[in-house]
Amino acid sequence: MRRTPLVGLFAGLALALTACGSGDGGSTTAADGELTGRGPITLVSGKDRSGNMQKMVAGWNAAHPKEPVRIIELPDEPNDQRQQLIQNATTKSDAYTVLSLDVVWTAEFAANRWLTELPKDKLDTSKLLPATVKTGEYRGRLFAMPVNSDAGLLYYRTDLLKKAGIDEPPTTWAQMWEACDKVRALPEGEDVDCYLTEVGKTEGLTVSAAEAVNSAGGVFFDASGKPAVNTPQARAGMDFLVGAIKDGRMPRAALTLDGEGGRRHFQSGKLLFHRQWPYQYELANADDGSSKVAGKFAVAPIPGPNGPGAANLGGHNYAISAFAKNKATALDFIKYMTDPAQQKADSLATSKAPTVAALYDDPELIEKYPYLPALKEAIQKAQSRPVVVRYGDVTAAIQSAFYDALGGKTPPDRALTDLQSKLAGLATP
Amino acid sequence: MATTVENRPDARTPAAAASRRHRSPERRDRRLAALLLSPTMLVLALVVGYPVLAGFRESLFTRGQELDADGFVIEGERFVGLDNYTAIFTGDRADAFWNAFFNTTFFTFTTVLLETAIGVAMALIMHQAFRGRAIVRAGILVPWAIPTAISGLLWRWIFQHDGAANAVLRQEILWTADGFAAKGAVIIAEVWKTSPFIGLLVLAGLQLIPREVHEAARVDGASAWQRFWQITLPLVKPALLVAVLFRMLDVLRMFDLPAVLIGVNKDSVETLTMISWFEASNLRYGSAAAYATVLFAYIAVLAYLFVRLLGADIIGEARQAVGKRGRARA
Numbered sequence: 001m002r003r004t005p006l007v008g009l010f011a012g013l014a015l016a017l018t019a020c021g022s023g024d025g026g027s028t029t030a031a032d033g034e035l036t037g038r039g040p041i042t043l044v045s046g047k048d049r050s051g052n053m054q055k056m057v058a059g060w061n062a063a064h065p066k067e068p069v070r071i072i073e074l075p076d077e078p079n080d081q082r083q084q085l086i087q088n089a090t091t092k093s094d095a096y097t098v099l100s101l102d103v104v105w106t107a108e109f110a111a112n113r114w115l116t117e118l119p120k121d122k123l124d125t126s127k128l129l130p131a132t133v134k135t136g137e138y139r140g141r142l143f144a145m146p147v148n149s150d151a152g153l154l155y156y157r158t159d160l161l162k163k164a165g166i167d168e169p170p171t172t173w174a175q176m177w178e179a180c181d182k183v184r185a186l187p188e189g190e191d192v193d194c195y196l197t198e199v200g201k202t203e204g205l206t207v208s209a210a211e212a213v214n215s216a217g218g219v220f221f222d223a224s225g226k227p228a229v230n231t232p233q234a235r236a237g238m239d240f241l242v243g244a245i246k247d248g249r250m251p252r253a254a255l256t257l258d259g260e261g262g263r264r265h266f267q268s269g270k271l272l273f274h275r276q277w278p279y280q281y282e283l284a285n286a287d288d289g290s291s292k293v294a295g296k297f298a299v300a301p302i303p304g305p306n307g308p309g310a311a312n313l314g315g316h317n318y319a320i321s322a323f324a325k326n327k328a329t330a331l332d333f334i335k336y337m338t339d340p341a342q343q344k345a346d347s348l349a350t351s352k353a354p355t356v357a358a359l360y361d362d363p364e365l366i367e368k369y370p371y372l373p374a375l376k377e378a379i380q381k382a383q384s385r386p387v388v389v390r391y392g393d394v395t396a397a398i399q400s401a402f403y404d405a406l407g408g409k410t411p412p413d414r415a416l417t418d419l420q421s422k423l424a425g426l427a428t429p
Numbered sequence: 430m431a432t433t434v435e436n437r438p439d440a441r442t443p444a445a446a447a448s449r450r451h452r453s454p455e456r457r458d459r460r461l462a463a464l465l466l467s468p469t470m471l472v473l474a475l476v477v478g479y480p481v482l483a484g485f486r487e488s489l490f491t492r493g494q495e496l497d498a499d500g501f502v503i504e505g506e507r508f509v510g511l512d513n514y515t516a517i518f519t520g521d522r523a524d525a526f527w528n529a530f531f532n533t534t535f536f537t538f539t540t541v542l543l544e545t546a547i548g549v550a551m552a553l554i555m556h557q558a559f560r561g562r563a564i565v566r567a568g569i570l571v572p573w574a575i576p577t578a579i580s581g582l583l584w585r586w587i588f589q590h591d592g593a594a595n596a597v598l599r600q601e602i603l604w605t606a607d608g609f610a611a612k613g614a615v616i617i618a619e620v621w622k623t624s625p626f627i628g629l630l631v632l633a634g635l636q637l638i639p640r641e642v643h644e645a646a647r648v649d650g651a652s653a654w655q656r657f658w659q660i661t662l663p664l665v666k667p668a669l670l671v672a673v674l675f676r677m678l679d680v681l682r683m684f685d686l687p688a689v690l691i692g693v694n695k696d697s698v699e700t701l702t703m704i705s706w707f708e709a710s711n712l713r714y715g716s717a718a719a720y721a722t723v724l725f726a727y728i729a730v731l732a733y734l735f736v737r738l739l740g741a742d743i744i745g746e747a748r749q750a751v752g753k754r755g756r757a758r759a
Contacts, residue, residue, distance in 0.1 A: 113501055138500065253591070422521075
């Protein structure tokens with residue numbers, strides 16, 4: 001009895017607060033179409049390691065003193081970046097204007113009305129590689145402008161292949177295993193691992209799984225958006241990865257390695273074939289003693305079962321937050337940043353792959369990055385990871401299915417049937 | 430209301446009136462205490478009560494799970510009652526829940542058991558008088574001082590396939606892959622990090638034991654083992670139980686160590702907090718809140734049982750004092 005007033009007070013207070021908390025029902029729908037307002041904006045992106053982004057923004061700021069751009073740097077981990085962007089969006093904050101989005105986030109961000117639709121008539125996407133433009137679209141509408149691209153490449157040791165009497169890099173899985181057996185028969189190839197792709201339980205595994213499945217002609221979701229992993233093609237892709245581990249061609253330790261772990265392994269000279277992103281090229285070629293394979297490797301498109309495989313598409317796109325002010329400035333700024341001249345300068349400074357098709361034939365760029373022709377071929381054939389609103393759940397499901405099959409926990413058949421039923425619950429047609 | 434007043438047990442009988450007169454200073458005390466405590470209670474209601482209630486409320490709703498014809502998420506939240514809870518225990522996500530539930534419980538029992546044994550041993554060592562005792566004490570406390578995420582990274586290097594652990598064992602165990610070894614790695618890293626905490630609290634307890642008690646036992650011919658079991662342990666028990674309770678509550682909500690050391694989304698080390706985090710990071714806040722509420726209830730039940738069964742009562746002394754005073758007055 002004595003406590004009643006106090007308890008009542010707490011309950012009332014809690015109720016009042018809860019009521020306040022639920023008052024966010026009023027919705028501000030994404031104002032698509034009209035991009036208005038001029039003034040200061042922000043560019044939200046991952047770490048600017050080379051400092052070139054700052055340089056490009058400084059160029060814009062000098063020309064547009066009344067519409068300055070401020071860079072907001074997010075953490076390095078893509079998942080942390082996504083978390084911060086989502087947090088900003090769910091609070092409808094106008095702190096972020098231009099967002100640098102990983103290509104796989106477009107669907108989720110667009111479907112949640114966190115992005116402003118971009119006017120196709122005011123942004124010229126005709127000069128860009130078509131595969132990259134598709135990554136900025138959701139249901140045929142443009143929500144993000146491709147700014148840099150990426151695709152997996154096969155790094156191979158030219159010195160070891162030559163010793164084994166092989167001149168050309170492999171284009172099929174069978175050729176790759178054959179070359180590998182020949183190299184391992186050599187005295188200098190004895191303790192060299194054959195092949196490595198990212199199979200640690202991270203986003204890297206989804207990329208590897210998608211490359212294997214797509215190369216074999218399979219898909220995770222068919223054209224109508226229904227899951228379709230219970231197919232012989234998808235099975236062939238999974239068998240390629242599972243078989244590589246079983247036969248010892250891919251070291252079992254790969255199950256604990258991330259992308260950087262793989263790079264260290266390749267640079268230690270103990271790896272013959274390595275599927276990796278283009279960023280490794282310069283690092284592995286460094287002659288400061290950090291790499292034992294400098295000058296001893298080259299790149300080629302990744303192999304598939306019957307000829308070159310389908311690499312996975314990476315990269316980043318610029319989008320405009322639905323809750324931002326000064327969207328007209330933002331649109332102009334995106335045009336400025338994705339302009340061919342800027343892309344070329346950025347590519348030269350950071351080794352990021354451009355999205356403008358013509359730059360892949362630019363002699364100056366090719367001289368600096370000899371892998372560009374191979375990369376162009378890879379990007380043109382590349383496929384993106386599933387374009388789904390619930391990407392976070394989908395990638396987790398794919399990772400679980402493949403990881404358990406690779407580790408021998410579930411037989412491939414069951415892994416794929418389980419994945420099929422799991423994806424069915426996550427597809428949003 | 431009138432009847433209530435009339436039926437009050439103390440209404441106007443002489444005896445009751447006497448006892449009322451007798452009790453009234455106590456009642457004044459209590460009222461003053463309530464008044465003085467109310468700012469604290471208000472703050473507690475704000476920072477503890479509100480989040481718990483808001484979390485529970487959130488767990489009854491769902492939002493953003495359906496798309497309209499244009500492919501946009503349908504906005505607004507929908508009341509779903511206990512659906513988020515039934516989804517935890519039944520359906521295709523029940524496996525993940527029970528796995529995480531088992532992991533959480535398993536980690537709690539194994540690590541707290543090991544930590545207690547090692548922590549008590551550390552305290553006994555630190556309690557001895559020897560040269561360099563200060564250095565040993567400081568050294569034992571280093572793991573506790575390192576932030577969990579950093580020690581997670583540290584142990585990940587040790588447990589990587591070509592790391593120190595495998596070099597010492599001369600085998601290639603994939604500790605950080607998804608398997609039983611991963612559980613072992615988490616237990617080792619957790620025990621390394623938190624045994625010093627128990628050691629520290631037990632040491633504080635040890636230092637309160639009068640030296641004479643031990644000396645008397647020694648004179649009576651008790652062996653070292655007997656002295657430990659029959660004197661040291663019972664006397665240090667209150668401090669030890671509080672330390673164990675704290676550790677237990679802490680490990681039940683473990684997240685960062687397995688997340689950094691082994692990685693998220695790995696079945697063998699997935700804990701309840703990790704499931705809740707995964708749900709929240711995929712925008713299912715209702716479901717995440719339901720997992721968090723279940724974990725909250727689980728922690729509350731375990732803490733209650735622990736306090737009841739073992740008598741680790743942090744406010745016990747205060748309550749006893751109040752009880753005694755009350756009895757003396759009556």
